[in-house]
Amino acid sequence: MPLNTSEIDILKRFGENIRRIRLEKEWSMEFLANEAGVELSQIYRIEKGKINPKLTTIILLSKKLDVDFSELLNSLKV
Secondary structure, X not given: OOOOHHXXXXXXHHHHHHHHHXXXXXXXXXXXXXXXXXXXXHHHHHHOOOOOOOHHXXXXXXXXXXXXXXXXXXXXXX
């Protein structure tokens, strides 16, 4: 089922949060992918808001980025 405009906006803002935190740590997408054990292309698609990551992936990213899960969800008020 295609995503609606609101859902697409949420995914883009989530991806922007991941990217912002990653860049604050001065990590490349490749480094984060290796640390988290996910494909580089998946990190790219998450940051661009192209995919809806699984909850387990979100939790894993929060652990590897060493941020509280809620920080990844900042600005996602719906």
